[in-house]
Amino acid sequence: MSYVNSTNLAVFVDSQLTGELVKTPDEFVFNYSSKEPSRFISLTMPVRAKSYVHPVMHPIFEMHLPEGYLLAIIKKHFAKLTATDDFGLLMLLSASVRGRIHYSADLRERGDVLSLDDLLHPKGATLFDELVSRFALKSPLSGVQPKVLAQIENKATLKVDDYIVKAWGEDYPELAINEYFCMRAVMAAGIAVPTFYLSDDDRYFIMNRFDFLDSGDALGFEDMCVLQAKKRDDKYSGSYEQIAKTIKTFTSARYKNSSLQQFFKMVVMNNLLQNGDAHLKNFGLLYRSIDQVWLAPAYDVVSTTAYIKSDIAALNLLGSKRWHNRKNLIRFGLEACDLSAKQAKNLFDECLNAMEVMGVEVRARLDREANIEKQKVLQHLLTLSGACRGQMGA
Numbered sequence: 001m002s003y004v005n006s007t008n009l010a011v012f013v014d015s016q017l018t019g020e021l022v023k024t025p026d027e028f029v030f031n032y033s034s035k036e037p038s039r040f041i042s043l044t045m046p047v048r049a050k051s052y053v054h055p056v057m058h059p060i061f062e063m064h065l066p067e068g069y070l071l072a073i074i075k076k077h078f079a080k081l082t083a084t085d086d087f088g089l090l091m092l093l094s095a096s097v098r099g100r101i102h103y104s105a106d107l108r109e110r111g112d113v114l115s116l117d118d119l120l121h122p123k124g125a126t127l128f129d130e131l132v133s134r135f136a137l138k139s140p141l142s143g144v145q146p147k148v149l150a151q152i153e154n155k156a157t158l159k160v161d162d163y164i165v166k167a168w169g170e171d172y173p174e175l176a177i178n179e180y181f182c183m184r185a186v187m188a189a190g191i192a193v194p195t196f197y198l199s200d201d202d203r204y205f206i207m208n209r210f211d212f213l214d215s216g217d218a219l220g221f222e223d224m225c226v227l228q229a230k231k232r233d234d235k236y237s238g239s240y241e242q243i244a245k246t247i248k249t250f251t252s253a254r255y256k257n258s259s260l261q262q263f264f265k266m267v268v269m270n271n272l273l274q275n276g277d278a279h280l281k282n283f284g285l286l287y288r289s290i291d292q293v294w295l296a297p298a299y300d301v302v303s304t305t306a307y308i309k310s311d312i313a314a315l316n317l318l319g320s321k322r323w324h325n326r327k328n329l330i331r332f333g334l335e336a337c338d339l340s341a342k343q344a345k346n347l348f349d350e351c352l353n354a355m356e357v358m359g360v361e362v363r364a365r366l367d368r369e370a371n372i373e374k375q376k377v378l379q380h381l382l383t384l385s386g387a388c389r390g391q392m393g394a
Helices: 068-078 086-096 116-120 127-138 175-188 240-250 253-272 326-335 341-366 372-387
Strands: 008-013 016-023 028-032 052-054 147-153 160-166 196-198 205-208 220-223 284-289 292-295
Touching: 008 086, 068 086, 068 147, 116 147, 116 160, 116 196, 116 205, 127 147, 160 175, 175 196, 175 205, 175 253, 175 341, 175 372, 240 253, 240 326, 253 292, 253 326, 253 341, 326 341, 341 372
Parallel strands: none
Antiparallel strands: 008 016, 016 028, 028 052, 147 160, 160 205, 196 205, 220 284, 284 292
């Protein structure tokens, strides 16, 4: 295999050539070749004749770059062969980027395909290492957690979907079971979530991509770093009020209220679960067109205080990064999410009920769990569930 240090990259939208990203010695330049308004590459970059010039890679392209574990793996294997700066990484991964935006004219070609059973019922402890060796260079995923993007075939329908498979390291033991029960709580609160699973051995949290329809058509997706024109390194800067403002700016009129209600519940659940990693890249918007834009499902929800007892919120809310009580969160709902007092109270109570549901599930699992590390995580989640009981109807 040969690697070419090119300085330009063709960009496609829904299989149509739309423009070109060019790297110069001093800046990044994107030029549209299409004049069709619907071929916009980002909600923040409408089609126009004038170039989009940035001193660093445009956020919509940076969104496709790996972080953390995947970044380290790719640099280790390819640093001697090609540039692994942002543009070099995008070139390496470009053929595997699937979605509304892509960099290859033909998206029909698929690589290695597994069955969901291979992930849910792993044989041995080396499955993730095998997934990394097969899929690392096909995994344009952000986030620092060990994860890969694997192609999974449904045996019944023979349909192939992309699934994100997450593992965990020694710093965050049993993170998969942590995320699984947190996502169960989020789902119980009536918040949209992707399809997700926990492997039999609790080693892997497995989540279906949510930016593809059953028809195979891709939806547009942009995270809040892109929508707020921030680099990925700035994902902990800003506030939940600014996210609410971004939702109001970009969502379509018919989806605005429902998106703000869902976002309010997301913020409440992240507080109740004490998720200190609910940063800008863990919220985003989905869209079919410029006139159909709504809040994306919740994803990447874990209780970080299970590992860092003194952890704080990822972003500011009401001017601080502390965990907020019912009164402050309802105030946030009224002031930032345009909710009525009755709406905010009812939505908050839905979240409290969800924590109670999670507590019942966690208690049932804890009663039969012998592994000490799993017991610690489960007990922490149970404690958080119990702490919510006094807030109902307050």
